[in-house]
Amino acid sequence: MERVHMSMTITEKIFARASDKKSVSPGEIVDAKIDATMVHDLTGPLAIHIFREIGVAKVWDPNKIVMVCDHQVPANSIDAAQNHMVLRKFASEQKIQNFYDIFEGICHQVVPEKGFALPGFLIVGADSHTTTYGALGCVSAGVGATDMAAVFATGKLWFRVPESIKIVLEKKLPRRVMAKDVILKIIGDLGAEGANYRSAEFTGPGMRNITMDGRMTMCNMGVEMGTKNAIVPPDEITEKYLAGRAKQHYSAVYSDPDAQYIEKHTYDLSELEPQIACPHSVDNVKPIAEVGKIEINQAFLGSCTNGRMEDLEAAAAVLRGKKVSRRVRLIVSPASRDIYRKALDEGLIKILVEAGALVEAPCCAACMGAHVGVLGPGEVCISASNRNFRGRQGSPESKVYLASPATVAASAIRGVITDPRDV
Amino acid sequence: MMARVWVFNNNISTDDIIAGRYMPKFEATHDSTWLASHVMENIDSSFASKVAKGDVIIAGRNFGCGSSREEAPIALKAAGISAVVAESFARIFYRNSINRGLTVLTCPGVHEGFKSGDAAKVDFQEGVVRNLKTGKVFKAEPLPNFVLKIIQAGGLLPHLKQTLKR
Numbered sequence: 006m007e008r009v010h011m012s013m014t015i016t017e018k019i020f021a022r023a024s025d026k027k028s029v030s031p032g033e034i035v036d037a038k039i040d041a042t043m044v045h046d047l048t049g050p051l052a053i054h055i056f057r058e059i060g061v062a063k064v065w066d067p068n069k070i071v072m073v074c075d076h077q078v079p080a081n082s083i084d085a086a087q088n089h090m091v092l093r094k095f096a097s098e099q100k101i102q103n104f105y106d107i108f109e110g111i112c113h114q115v116v117p118e119k120g121f122a123l124p125g126f127l128i129v130g131a132d133s134h135t136t137t138y139g140a141l142g143c144v145s146a147g148v149g150a151t152d153m154a155a156v157f158a159t160g161k162l163w164f165r166v167p168e169s170i171k172i173v174l175e176k177k178l179p180r181r182v183m184a185k186d187v188i189l190k191i192i193g194d195l196g197a198e199g200a201n202y203r204s205a206e207f208t209g210p211g212m213r214n215i216t217m218d219g220r221m222t223m224c225n226m227g228v229e230m231g232t233k234n235a236i237v238p239p240d241e242i243t244e245k246y247l248a249g250r251a252k253q254h255y256s257a258v259y260s261d262p263d264a265q266y267i268e269k270h271t272y273d274l275s276e277l278e279p280q281i282a283c284p285h286s287v288d289n290v291k292p293i294a295e296v297g298k299i300e301i302n303q304a305f306l307g308s309c310t311n312g313r314m315e316d317l318e319a320a321a322a323v324l325r326g327k328k329v330s331r332r333v334r335l336i337v338s339p340a341s342r343d344i345y346r347k348a349l350d351e352g353l354i355k356i357l358v359e360a361g362a363l364v365e366a367p368c369c370a371a372c373m374g375a376h377v378g379v380l381g382p383g384e385v386c387i388s389a390s391n392r393n394f395r396g397r398q399g400s401p402e403s404k405v406y407l408a409s410p411a412t413v414a415a416s417a418i419r420g421v422i423t424d425p426r427d428v
Numbered sequence: 429m430m431a432r433v434w435v436f437n438n439n440i441s442t443d444d445i446i447a448g449r450y451m452p453k454f455e456a457t458h459d460s461t462w463l464a465s466h467v468m469e470n471i472d473s474s475f476a477s478k479v480a481k482g483d484v485i486i487a488g489r490n491f492g493c494g495s496s497r498e499e500a501p502i503a504l505k506a507a508g509i510s511a512v513v514a515e516s517f518a519r520i521f522y523r524n525s526i527n528r529g530l531t532v533l534t535c536p537g538v539h540e541g542f543k544s545g546d547a548a549k550v551d552f553q554e555g556v557v558r559n560l561k562t563g564k565v566f567k568a569e570p571l572p573n574f575v576l577k578i579i580q581a582g583g584l585l586p587h588l589k590q591t592l593k594r
């Protein structure tokens with residue numbers, strides 16, 4: 006019997022809706038309408054430069070553009086200051102109300118926090134970690150500056166509808182094992198291009214035990230295995246997060262029970278241990294017990310991956326009443342001003358500072374080696390961020406190990422990479 | 429056209445191609461020759477001084493993974509690289525390269541088939557890559573017609589301008 010409608014995944018349904026089609030299939034090229042966009046101080050100036058060259062006077066919809074200064078705030082060079090000036094001028098010229106200057110935090114926290122990322126939406130951002138917003142049940146992908154300029158001019162962009170990978174999580178994480186460990190484990194298993202051009206759908210009963218902060222961590226790092234988008238089907242955790250926050254009405258969509266997946270992987274969260282991504286590749290992942298004795302010079306807690314409340318709470322729980330090793334510089338940057346204030350209210354900042362942490366303004370901080378906390382030759386950093394590429398955080402002769410906030414905190418105390426369950 | 433070959437491994441990231449520390453200045457000035465002077469620096473600090481106009485990069489899997497920075501194809505193109513031929517590409521870099529008019533070809537088996545210093549002939553319209561030293565020929569995955577047109581125009585922006593003129 007002929008099916009009345011073609012079964013689709015959540016991602017396929019969003020691409021179909023955005024391109025005014027009843028249904029779409031993987032591999033199909035669609036021209037889709039964009040519901041929201043984001044640029045920041047490092048990618049925005051080039052996108053704006055190209056937009057001006059296209060020669061269109063006005064952006065297609067100033068209310069659908071979010072701009073955030075976050076990578077180099079406050080400005081640490083004249084070049085950075087100039088980039089901020091470009092964004093300010095463009096926001097004023099184009100009447101872009103949703104411009105967040107140097108005060109607000111990291112774009113990938115600000116966009117969901119201010120209610121721009123909504124279930125069912127199609128979002129593009131001029132940053133690879135735009136996959137983060139999929140935690141809210143939207144399709145959200147990173148693009149370059151030229152594609153972004155084209156969206157500024159037309160509100161549309163072509164996409165190849167991706168095949169979907171289903172990742173089913175079961176049960177609950179043990180003490181001091183975090184969402185970061187889950188996504189590192191998955192990236193280690195699937196590989197740095199294991200999900201290239203594909204959509205990763207995180208689902209299953211175990212997702213009920215992963216907070217919105219944890220879901221953002223997982224979707225954020227989806228791009229480290231190549232995904233076009235990562236997505237979590239909306240549920241009561243999504244609704245609770247969006248209550249009083251959503252900028253407009255939304256309608257959630259869900260995968261059909263008989264939707265097609267190119268791969269399926271299942272993980273039992275209760276069996277997971279802390280994971281470490283060793284230099285210089287994000288898929289070089291090992292359980293912490295197999296990493297050996299690695300001395301560290303710096304520990305970084307922050308970024309669009311791990312600068313949220315759950316992350317600061319986890320680090321504070323490990324560091325409460327303890328001291329950071331004299332050999333280690335612990336740098337903390339809350340992901341947004343809102344998180345900074347909540348962390349102050351809850352006493353987390355006091356715990357971290359008393360333990361010896363240096364707290365930086367909400368920004369990308371040490372993650373990308375172009376602002377604060379730059380590493381020198383031969384130095385080693387354990388980092389609750391997303392990339393450990395050669396030279397990512399400074400000198401090409403430095404090394405970055407990626408880990409959860411709890412592992413970063415435990416390692417800061419001992420001065421060597423340390424299992425947070427042991428402190 | 430004959431081209432000198434530079435071979436790179438798997439998972440060459442956009443941080444390898446142009447490090448984050450060099451981005452702010454480019455954004456402020458749009459000086460691509462300056463980007464070219466730091467291309468591939470994290471892997472080989474002398475690469476920028478050795479690479480010449482028309483040279484070709486042959487790479488392993490997942491070339492261009494990581495950041496969405498469009499400065500990566502801009503830097504390669506400004507350094508004179510005429511094509512990147514790889515076992516596979518990361519999606520944002522691939523798209524950015526097309527938008528910038530940098531020829532990118534996905535070509536299974538190519539990484540094993542070349543050594544740095546070999547000479548290559550790349551016919552991107554036919555999708556054929558030839559090692560002129562060994563005589564081996566590699567067949568690339570064909571590019572869709574609209575992508576060929578964008579690359580031939582020199583990128584999406586010149587392509588849009590041409591299309592609008594007609």
